[in-house]
Amino acid sequence: MAWNDFHAAGISVSAWARVRGFNPRLVYEILRGERKCLRGASALIAKELGMK
Template sequence: MTKTPQQIKSDFDAKGIPVSSWADQNGFPRDAVYRVLNGFTPCKRGLPHRIAVALGIKPTAN
């Protein structure tokens, strides 16, 4: 099940997890994660797509 970026941000907030910490723990550049969560980057391919899948915004490819 996928979530919206707003749901992901709410989950991080509820758990007290900074987005930057999640980015560091998962090996993604912080700015790229923020761009995906805030809708500044299309998540069609490459790094933005991988971030969106890791966050649960997009389903994993079969």
């Protein structure tokens, strides 16, 4: 899932993160490419987003 997917689905990144129990700030950092997503919560989020 990318920025356009969130917009097309009509949901916010923050709402998506909260429903799945993730920190919204961390999800934004991953979507902007500021995190490597090698392990931990970052890796789980990237997997949920289909980036991994």
